[in-house]
Amino acid sequence: MIALAKPMLGIEEKILVNEVLSSGKLAQGEYVERFERDFAVFQGSKHCVATSSGTSALHAALLSLGIKPGDKVITTPFSFIATANAILYVQAVPVFCDIDLQDYNISPQELLDTIKKHPDAKAIIIVHLYGYPAHMAELMVIADKYNLAVIEDCAQAHGASINGKKVGTFGHFGVFSFYPTKNMTCGEGGMLATWDKELAERARRLINHGQTAKYQHDVLGYNYRMTNIHAAIGIEQLHKLTGFNERRKTIAARYSREITNPAFIKPVCLPGFEHVYHQYTLWVNNRNSFIEFLETQGIGYGIHYPAAIPDQPLYQQGEILGFFTNARVAAERVVSIPVHPGLTEQEVDYIVSSLQKYA
Numbered sequence: 001m002i003a004l005a006k007p008m009l010g011i012e013e014k015i016l017v018n019e020v021l022s023s024g025k026l027a028q029g030e031y032v033e034r035f036e037r038d039f040a041v042f043q044g045s046k047h048c049v050a051t052s053s054g055t056s057a058l059h060a061a062l063l064s065l066g067i068k069p070g071d072k073v074i075t076t077p078f079s080f081i082a083t084a085n086a087i088l089y090v091q092a093v094p095v096f097c098d099i100d101l102q103d104y105n106i107s108p109q110e111l112l113d114t115i116k117k118h119p120d121a122k123a124i125i126i127v128h129l130y131g132y133p134a135h136m137a138e139l140m141v142i143a144d145k146y147n148l149a150v151i152e153d154c155a156q157a158h159g160a161s162i163n164g165k166k167v168g169t170f171g172h173f174g175v176f177s178f179y180p181t182k183n184m185t186c187g188e189g190g191m192l193a194t195w196d197k198e199l200a201e202r203a204r205r206l207i208n209h210g211q212t213a214k215y216q217h218d219v220l221g222y223n224y225r226m227t228n229i230h231a232a233i234g235i236e237q238l239h240k241l242t243g244f245n246e247r248r249k250t251i252a253a254r255y256s257r258e259i260t261n262p263a264f265i266k267p268v269c270l271p272g273f274e275h276v277y278h279q280y281t282l283w284v285n286n287r288n289s290f291i292e293f294l295e296t297q298g299i300g301y302g303i304h305y306p307a308a309i310p311d312q313p314l315y316q317q318g319e320i321l322g323f324f325t326n327a328r329v330a331a332e333r334v335v336s337i338p339v340h341p342g343l344t345e346q347e348v349d350y351i352v353s354s355l356q357k358y359a
């Protein structure tokens with residue numbers, strides 16, 4: 001079976017992790033600081049704060065922005081559940097804004113319609129799904145006009161950019177995940193990136209028990225710290241990220257060129273937009289028959305995601321705000337095929353020729 005995802009770890013990660021183990025300083029410390037500095041340089045962000053996961057980073061971002069119980073926060077209905085759950089963590093109210101079926105990201109037009117119905121919304125979490133940047137220029141104009149704080153969920157989009165500007169640098173916070181299936185990993189981990197010193201300081205306090213000086217706690221905080229062990233992996237993975245992304249793009253370019261079977265609609269990538277292909281996701285009308293076919297061919301696949309977030313049982317408990325017609329349709333059609341940098345040329349050949357055969 002060709003795996004859908006595969007973390008790419010080498011001797012470099014092992015050496016640096018060993019260095020941490022030998023130092024005996026396993027928890028948050030100098031390796032975390034180094035990873036934060038390196039990530040800030042890579043991003044072109046002023047401040048970076050490392051966390052225990054992408055989910056904890058989303059939570060800390062909402063808290064740092066002062067989102068309170070009852071506040072409305074707009075987000076996409078078509079993402080991993082963590083995006084919307086972070087809104088529930090702060091007892092705020094998610095308002096779902098439908099996606100554009102061209103790229104599966106929040107549609108600027110839908111955002112305008114959503115704001116008309118919910119002019120009191122305080123913030124928006126925009127996801128760059130599958131590694132493809134959302135239309136940030138248009139979305140930021142709308143967010144600025146209506147005073148929305150902006151969090152970019154870049155959990156799937158490390159290194160993606162629009163006209164050379166990295167995702168995660170448009171809004172107040174860029175939030176990253178380093179889960180093992182992502183474009184780079186720490187095992188588990190997350191990162192908050194921001195240009196705003198005060199927001200960064202707030203986030204740094206919140207992820208460390210609200211501590212302002214040793215054993216002085218001014219606000220309720222959490223233990224969302226990254227460890228030196230995880231940071232050591234992250235430092236080396238960051239060195240390799242551009243290479244990983246280039247390999248993903250090369251494989252994706254082959255799929256886009258060589259898969260000509262009309263059964264599939266392939267991902268779009270507009271000029272100026274840099275897609276980092278966390279997933280290469282096809283639109284297929286008869287998904288069940290296609291996934292049966294992939295199983296017989298020994299090709300791993302993923303469904304990201306099989307339900308719109310508001311259709312999940314967790315979200316059925318109260319009133320659901322917003323629209324998600326397109327998200328519901330996408331949830332029935334999308335299938336991701338392997339595009340990770342560990343694929344061999346033979347595996348890519350095999351995937352292309354198999355998909356060409358599918359009837």
Ligand SMILES: Cc1ncc(COP(=O)(O)O)c(C=O)c1O
Nearest residue numbers: 053054055080082155177178179
């Ligand atoms: C879009 C999105 N947001 C948030 C998360 C949460 O990140 P983590 O698993 O690191 O908590 C993930 C990934 O798992 C994700 O894909």
